[in-house]
Amino acid sequence: MSEKIYALLLRLYPSHFREAYGDAALQLFRDRAHDERGFFPKLRLWLDLLADLAISVPREYRHVRQAFAATSAPRRLAGAPWLFVLEDESLRPRALFFGGVLTLLALAGFSMAINHVGSYAANVAVWPGQPASRVSPARPRVAKPSHFESGWRSVLQRMGMFLPQARHPKPPERTAAMNSAAGEAMKLDAAERQLVIDGAIANLKAHYVDPNVAQKVAEALRAHQNNGDDNAAADGSAFADLLTRQMRDVSHDMHLMMVYSQEKIPDRRPEPTPEEFARYRKAMEQNNCTFETVKILPHNIGYLKLNSFPDPSVCQSGATTAMASLNQADAVIFDLRDNSGGEPKMVALIAAYLFDHPEYWFNPREETTRQSWTSSPVPGNKLADKPVFILTSSSTFSGAEQFSYDLKMLKRATLVGETTRGGAHAGAFHRIDDHFGMGIPETRAINPFSTVDWEGVGVEPDVKVKAADALQTAEKLAENKLRKK
Amino acid sequence: MPKRKLDPLPSAAFQILLSLAGEDLHGYGIMRQVAEQTGGRMRLGPGTLYSSIQSLVEEKFIAEVDAREDAKLGHERRRYYRLTSAGRKLARAEADRLAGWLRVARAKKILRGDYV
Numbered sequence: 125m126s127e128k129i130y131a132l133l134l135r136l137y138p139s140h141f142r143e144a145y146g147d148a149a150l151q152l153f154r155d156r157a158h159d160e161r162g163f164f165p166k167l168r169l170w171l172d173l174l175a176d177l178a179i180s181v182p183r184e185y186r187h188v189r190q191a192f193a194a195t196s197a198p199r200r201l202a203g204a205p206w207l208f209v210l211e212d213e214s215l216r217p218r219a220l221f222f223g224g225v226l227t228l229l230a231l232a233g234f235s236m237a238i239n240h241v242g243s244y245a246a247n248v249a250v251w252p253g254q255p256a257s258r259v260s261p262a263r264p265r266v267a268k269p270s271h272f273e274s275g276w277r278s279v280l281q282r283m284g285m286f287l288p289q290a291r292h293p294k295p296p297e298r299t300a301a302m303n304s305a306a307g308e309a310m311k312l313d314a315a316e317r318q319l320v321i322d323g324a325i326a327n328l329k330a331h332y333v334d335p336n337v338a339q340k341v342a343e344a345l346r347a348h349q350n351n352g353d354d355n356a357a358a359d360g361s362a363f364a365d366l367l368t369r370q371m372r373d374v375s376h377d378m379h380l381m382m383v384y385s386q387e388k389i390p391d392r393r394p395e396p397t398p399e400e401f402a403r404y405r406k407a408m409e410q411n412n413c414t415f416e417t418v419k420i421l422p423h424n425i426g427y428l429k430l431n432s433f434p435d436p437s438v439c440q441s442g443a444t445t446a447m448a449s450l451n452q453a454d455a456v457i458f459d460l461r462d463n464s465g466g467e468p469k470m471v472a473l474i475a476a477y478l479f480d481h482p483e484y485w486f487n488p489r490e491e492t493t494r495q496s497w498t499s500s501p502v503p504g505n506k507l508a509d510k511p512v513f514i515l516t517s518s519s520t521f522s523g524a525e526q527f528s529y530d531l532k533m534l535k536r537a538t539l540v541g542e543t544t545r546g547g548a549h550a551g552a553f554h555r556i557d558d559h560f561g562m563g564i565p566e567t568r569a570i571n572p573f574s575t576v577d578w579e580g581v582g583v584e585p586d587v588k589v590k591a592a593d594a595l596q597t598a599e600k601l602a603e604n605k606l607r608k609k
Numbered sequence: 610m611p612k613r614k615l616d617p618l619p620s621a622a623f624q625i626l627l628s629l630a631g632e633d634l635h636g637y638g639i640m641r642q643v644a645e646q647t648g649g650r651m652r653l654g655p656g657t658l659y660s661s662i663q664s665l666v667e668e669k670f671i672a673e674v675d676a677r678e679d680a681k682l683g684h685e686r687r688r689y690y691r692l693t694s695a696g697r698k699l700a701r702a703e704a705d706r707l708a709g710w711l712r713v714a715r716a717k718k719i720l721r722g723d724y725v
Contacts, residue, residue, distance in 0.1 A: 137656065144663060148636050148688055149655035155637040155682060176654020184660055 127154060130173065136181050138188050312363055316557075321349055323556035324367060324382060331552065331564045337375050344374040360384040360559055379565040388558045405438050413442035414466075417459070418449050425602045426453030426507075427595075433466030433523045436473055443470065447477050447505070455511040455602040458527070461541060461591050465522025475527060476500045478536055480508035486530050486570070488548045488577045511605050513598040516541035516583065517591035522548075529583045533573035538601060539585040541594035548579035615664055618703050622661045624651060626670065626692060626700040633674055635687035636662070662690060670696035 130153045134146050153173070160169050215223075325342040332338035348354055348370050357363035364384035371380050408414070417429040428446060436443070450456055472485050479500035490496065501508060514528050514537045525544045531537035555561045571577055589597045615622055621643075628634060628642035639662075640653045653661075665671045672693050676686045692700075 141660065141663070145655075145659035149659055151685060151687065152636050152640065152655045152658070156640075158682075172652050172654050176656045180654070180656030180660050184656075 141184050320560045327554045341371050341374045381563045383561050389555050408438050413439035415446045418446045423603050424454045426450035426456040429459035431462045433470035435467050436469050451506050457513045457598050459515045460520050460524040461515050461517035463524035471523045471527050477502050477505050477507050512537040514539050515594040516544050518542045520544040525578050525583050529578050540587045540598040541585050542591050544582040546580050546582035548577045623703050629692040633689045633691045635689050
């Protein structure tokens, strides 16, 4: 046993020493251990050994370093870089293997982190926002934003209910995936490049949130073009990636992007046809506007399971009815575990019931305006001072996260469950031509709570439990709270 | 290799040279001999011992001779070391140097008698 320990300690020495004298040192240890028996001699032996290690190990390494310094001095004069390692034995295969695995893991983690930051397109695709009314006609638009800005459309998309493919090509899931998905690479000529860059610059100047940065990005794009940097891009997807990089290098804004689509991008925002609108209305009626459950639990706790925040133009009465039926409750539990967002207006509409005065309602995708306050108090409403609990899961998303985040930050609700999925930002999509378009963040909302919102990280619950246990936990918390009153 | 640990000669190296003055010894033999000749004051640990041996071998003050068994310690083969003439000269020079200090000490009345 003690010999094994000493063998391990011997590994502290540099390899050249171990090779030359490791066995002999071990032999000496055996001899001493054999001769020096009994407690005190053993103790003295180990004290000797430790003192010996403390003195001789640093000395051996110092010697190695001095030797390197001496031999490397003339080489340094030659000017070429020269590396030395303290260990002169070659690496073990196992060490090489673990090193390789570790490197791969680090690389994978890094690229995931990069993708996470650049998930703008994914959010544009699923977050409904950008109501058409917000688009000011005074703004010179090169192209109208594409279809996937409409809120209720995306709700239907999520429910798999419509979108004839011919008219509505799938929105870009993610730049890289999308740009590289172009199997038949589109031929790029100078004229097309010129058109795309001109379009990008015009859109930036017209819509980008910070005109100074827009100017800088435009200048950079132009400079790259004049330098001939763009000529290397062989096809549309490579060109889009290149422009995205050029824009981000200057702006450091990961939500700014150029997108290439192999499918033709519709040349104007397709207004919902009456037929589509009727289908949406019907779907909402059949689903009770996604107010899945509205009931009163024991101890007079109101429970509302809401699976989206539907368009108020269709579902306002549904929402009002649901909130009215909870009006007599002593506490309210909002179950948003299956809620993937929807119309910001509906989010604000429901939140209005929880305050007795207009409260600043932060929405990271909307410019801060007079409409950014809740329309509280709601006449006849009694819920403004009742305890509120929100159940969250890892699929709680977008508008549902806004609801959770704002109420948490305002200390108006207790969040119970899991960290939410993390989708906050969106920008408008601007078509440049049949195959190119760009995403531009246009808003700078004032976040009164923190410098960061939940983009990419999700909203942390106040009480962390599995989503499946969230209701039970929230009920207990509500009961306790009511009992104290 | 540059000249390294032997200038000035460390006492461990000096003791090793002295221990080999009489006969060839293996590492453990050197250790015991050194302990004996220093009255138990110097017990060389394996690291110090072999690092000193390495330096002395490199500078050719001692030489490794054919490995063999030590009948008293079992059947393991052991590496034996022998003092070279250069090593003997070095040990003598070191002893002279120390003797010079002794003379100084005596002249200063720090050390009395004709001891050494």
